[in-house]
Amino acid sequence: MKKDGFIYRVFDLYYDGFRHMTLGKTLWLIIFIKLIIIFLVLKLFFFPNYIKSHTEKGGEADFVSSEMMERAPNIQ
Numbered sequence: 001m002k003k004d005g006f007i008y009r010v011f012d013l014y015y016d017g018f019r020h021m022t023l024g025k026t027l028w029l030i031i032f033i034k035l036i037i038i039f040l041v042l043k044l045f046f047f048p049n050y051i052k053s054h055t056e057k058g059g060e061a062d063f064v065s066s067e068m069m070e071r072a073p074n075i076q
Contacts, residue, residue: 018024055063 051060051063
């Protein structure tokens with residue numbers, strides 16, 4: 001890789017910045033922990049797979065289309 005190339009300079013900027021961080025490493029750790037909580041824990045407990053629990057395997061598309069048709073306003 002050429003050391004004067006744009007991609008190398010961008011990589012070197014971020015690599016050097018993260019290597020010399022002190023407080024930033026702790027803040028990034030907190031951010032990653034929050035993301036894990038948001039996407040894994042909340043998804044598991046508060047957003048169950050509604051379609052899977054209300055249909056049989058292979059009938060998901062029919063279920064979604066029938067629900068959309070029932071909920072759509074009647075336009076004449």
